[in-house]
Amino acid sequence: xxxxxxxxxxxxxxxxxxxxxxxxxxxxxxxxxxxxxxxxxxxxxxxxxxxxxxxxxxxxxxxxxxxxxxxxxxxxxxxxxxxxxxxxxxxxxxxxxxxxxxxxxxxxxxxxxxxxxxxxxxxxxxxxxxxxxxxxxxxxxxxxxxxxxxxxxxxxxxxxxxxxxxxxxxxxxxxxxxxxxxxxxxxxxxxxxxxxxxxxxxxxxxxxxxxxxxxxxxxxxxxxxxxxxxxxxxxxxxxxxxxxxxxxxxxxxxxxxxxxxxxxxxxxxxxxxxxxxxxxxxxxxxxxxxxxxxxxxxxxxxxxxxxxxxxxxxxxxxxxxxxxxxxxxxxxxxxxxxxxxxxxxxxxxxxxxxxxxxxxxxxxxxxxxxxxxxxxxxxxxxxxxxxxxxxxxxxxxxxxxxxxxxxxxxxxxxxxxxxxxxxxxxxxxxxxxxxxxxxxxxxxxxxx
Numbered sequence: 001x002x003x004x005x006x007x008x009x010x011x012x013x014x015x016x017x018x019x020x021x022x023x024x025x026x027x028x029x030x031x032x033x034x035x036x037x038x039x040x041x042x043x044x045x046x047x048x049x050x051x052x053x054x055x056x057x058x059x060x061x062x063x064x065x066x067x068x069x070x071x072x073x074x075x076x077x078x079x080x081x082x083x084x085x086x087x088x089x090x091x092x093x094x095x096x097x098x099x100x101x102x103x104x105x106x107x108x109x110x111x112x113x114x115x116x117x118x119x120x121x122x123x124x125x126x127x128x129x130x131x132x133x134x135x136x137x138x139x140x141x142x143x144x145x146x147x148x149x150x151x152x153x154x155x156x157x158x159x160x161x162x163x164x165x166x167x168x169x170x171x172x173x174x175x176x177x178x179x180x181x182x183x184x185x186x187x188x189x190x191x192x193x194x195x196x197x198x199x200x201x202x203x204x205x206x207x208x209x210x211x212x213x214x215x216x217x218x219x220x221x222x223x224x225x226x227x228x229x230x231x232x233x234x235x236x237x238x239x240x241x242x243x244x245x246x247x248x249x250x251x252x253x254x255x256x257x258x259x260x261x262x263x264x265x266x267x268x269x270x271x272x273x274x275x276x277x278x279x280x281x282x283x284x285x286x287x288x289x290x291x292x293x294x295x296x297x298x299x300x301x302x303x304x305x306x307x308x309x310x311x312x313x314x315x316x317x318x319x320x321x322x323x324x325x326x327x328x329x330x331x332x333x334x335x336x337x338x339x340x341x342x343x344x345x346x347x348x349x350x351x352x353x354x355x356x357x358x359x360x361x362x363x364x365x366x367x368x369x370x371x372x373x374x375x376x377x378x379x380x381x382x383x384x385x386x387x388x389x390x391x392x393x394x395x396x397x398x399x400x401x402x403x404x405x406x407x408x409x410x411x412x413x414x415x416x417x418x419x420x421x422x423x424x425x426x427x428x429x430x431x432x433x434x435x436x437x438x439x440x441x442x443x444x445x446x447x448x
């Protein structure tokens with residue numbers, strides 16, 4: 001599949017969707033298959049572990065210092081690490097057996113996490129940041145390997161079916177880690193968080209031992225990726241960027257994924273570390289509440305999308321309207337959020353819709369990205385997308401946090417909304433040019 005022309009792959013995937021939509025009522029037992037369950041649980045637990053300590057530590061720093069900027073630096077160190085893996089190491093991941101790599105990386109992450117036990121005091125902030133960065137390098141490599149697993153553990157139809165739900169483990173784990181971490185931090189301490197964190201990585205490694213990849217797909221993936229000849233460390237990133245520029249669908253998917261994790265997730269996660277205390281005078285319980293709402297809303301958005309998608313209601317004819325509608329609704333709710341500063345119920349309602357819509361956009365665009373990317377490049381493409389997204393996530397989080405500290409929450413939200421609208425309009429205009437270029441390229445290839 002990885003070497004088939006993109007138009008042919010689109011046709012085959014479209015036919016699979018049509019056959020599924022015409023078939024019997026979708027059977028939810030498909031999500032109970034052994035390989036999917038083991039892979040999803042291992043992914044979720046590993047991601048939960050990677051986020052638990054980071055979010056707990058950021059909350060701890062904000063509680064001790066009252067500075068949103070210092071708290072955001074913790075997130076920034078985590079996100080910047082994705083630049084290094086996405087740009088320099090993703091093509092290496094493409095050439096590996098994802099199962100073996102995931103076992104090794106999770107074990108390494110468990111051992112590295114335990115080192116944090118010596119860096120828990122507020123005076124060890126700089127050393128803790130260095131360790132956060134090292135852990136994030138491992139976490140980013142795990143993220144790339146688990147994406148590669150989609151094209152090594154499952155057949156083509158299963159990959160297309162599972163990818164939206166499989167990738168939902170990332171935002172779900174992040175939100176749940178925020179809620180759990182804040183509660184643990186209140187009643188025990190950071191040392192407990194560290195032990196839970198390390199255990200989560202170890203459990204994920206054990207679960208991966210029992211996964212059985214699709215052997216034919218695994219062999220084809222490795223054969224396509226391990227091309228002869230020497231390739232530089234940036235070759236995978238260059239090829240991925242060229243593919244994004246050449247294929248309008250892939251470029252669009254990357255744009256909206258990046259938009260959802262920067263202008264939305266990076267800013268509203270910085271926001272919910274501060275607004276429970278600043279708007280409603282709640283401590284850790286308020287922060288935990290908002291992270292719980294984020295987790296539930298993210299889950300609802302992803303599974304709502306999958307519910308309609310599996311019934312053939314998300315089609316090429318309406319997917320763009322659905323995507324834009326979700327972004328617009330999320331933007332409007334975010335814009336209205338400052339008006340709810342005196343009402344906790346309205347605030348959570350607006351926040352929930354914002355997160356739910358962002359989850360729909362994320363799930364749909366990730367599914368399109370995996371479906372359109374050749375198997376031999378999937379880790380490189382997702383690595384570059386992650387590097388761009390999380391690198392900018394650090395910038396957005398720091399800028400937004402500085403804005404909250406200097407000009408206040410409401411002006412910062414309005415500035416963020418202005419940027420969202422500008423980026424959205426600019427991309428949709430550029431997308432039309434990319435689509436025309438893609439059609440011209442395909443027409444030329446057919447004639448040749």
